[in-house]
Amino acid sequence: MALTVVGSIAFDSVRTPFGERERMLGGSAVHFALAASFFTDVCVVGPVGDDFGEEHLAVLSERGIATDDIEHVAGGKTFFWRGHYDHDMNVAHTDDTQLNVFADFQPKLSPESCGSQMLFLGNIQPELQRDVRRQSAASFAALDSMNLWIDTARDSLVAAIGEVECVLLNDAELRMLTEQPNLVHAARATMELGPEVIVAKRGEYGAALFTGEGMFAIPGLLIEDVRDPTGAGDSFAGGFLGYLDAVRIAGEHGERALRQAMAYGSVMASFNVEDFGTERVASLTEGEIAERLSEFKRLTHFEEAPIVR
């Protein structure tokens, strides 16, 4: 039981209507790993520079996350992102991106990372995702991507999608990838590229799941204090795959587990947005997660009643 994640390790400077923070620990691999660490053993693969200190590593290792595959590039600087959100917190505005050590990143998985049964390919260049997939013996691999790669590296992305078991994308990205305006058709068209599990992330509105067996839709939790949505999608993926790895059930024959995993993904994303960067998730307890799952179940519960006229 182990889950390896490859993706960005970053410093994020973020401004929202509720405040701003400079150079917080962030990146897809970090948000994913922290969320997944409540469910299973996690190894992080990714590059950092000289500006990445022991205190940043400690945020991961204190959650029991294996950091041996975090590659320190001497003389380099860690990936940096600056962005802001206006009143519509569903839309991130990028003000600056500095790839830094990420520009020449050539992932090398250690034997431990190679042997994980599950693999998450965070949003990086699709050829890098393919390279990592070839190195890994995982029986279940999932990938995330973004509109940039759909625009600039479509063939590579389509090939990468053909080599994984699961795709997690925003609903708009699924539509863009497949040129299908209807989400159900877009998910089916993505499935035809190879994966057996498609997750459509829908921001504050929740997520939808498509498998060979059927469909599942879940709203987002209704959160009163959304302070910083950065990393919510990766926290969702971390809760989703972390739970699946823990129960060792995924793919077509695990519809029940996949639905439970969608609920845990939603719960982890809901914590992520309540504070800046990793602050909320890094300091969570299992009890808080269980309590919010119950709250989520109550939030979404309705009974099937007959027409009574």
Added chain:
Amino acid sequence: MALTVVGSIAFDSVRTPFGERERMLGGSAVHFALAASFFTDVCVVGPVGDDFGEEHLAVLSERGIATDDIEHVAGGKTFFWRGHYDHDMNVAHTDDTQLNVFADFQPKLSPESCGSQMLFLGNIQPELQRDVRRQSAASFAALDSMNLWIDTARDSLVAAIGEVECVLLNDAELRMLTEQPNLVHAARATMELGPEVIVAKRGEYGAALFTGEGMFAIPGLLIEDVRDPTGAGDSFAGGFLGYLDAVRIAGEHGERALRQAMAYGSVMASFNVEDFGTERVASLTEGEIAERLSEFKRLTHFEEAPIVR
């Protein structure tokens, strides 16, 4: 047990990526009444012109809807709307609006309409909504509105909201009305204006319910063939209030019934979008509605499972 609706009776010309239709029967009162007619007795109040024929009236009366309060304005023309949808079918583009007989509409409720226990004020000028509310003895009144009235008649709209028990608005409209970017805060601020039940409609993403007792969120059904979304919000309202009227339970002490009503609202909206105008809903059967409710329950069902690490 009876439900009166006041709103537009219209001819709609609509173009979507899936086809186009000229001068279909439409309008908020029509879509609402057809959806509600599967649950309870409905009376429609609204004006039509000389171009409104027996065949249009028959669409309503064949569903058992009382049409005595449909006012025929001699020499007038029926309200007309022309619009189109591009690939993002969540956004309606208006190409033409002709108020016609609606410009001088002064609603007059017959004794039968006045005596309904429930009242729906479709999206019309807020002072007209207030006028109707004053004429009605309904113990539970709900209203819909739109960005136009928030912009141009805010004070009237706020007064109208203070005189009803329930508000149904799009989530963006609730945020705009209250100037609260967070939906939970926006719903609470709307509740402070008077109503005890707030429904946030979220297009294809479903809907959320806010009462003094708590919150409820439901995704939209995942519909493969969305041909024309016009009237989906009114069909939702019709299913929602129609079911509530049938079970005679609404307001703060009916949380369970309100949730069931949200599910029926979603089901009726899902049928509405499957074909142009009123075509799908007008020809529905109770069996189809029950079947889709079961499908919706399966679509959204998940079990609460513990963390197993």
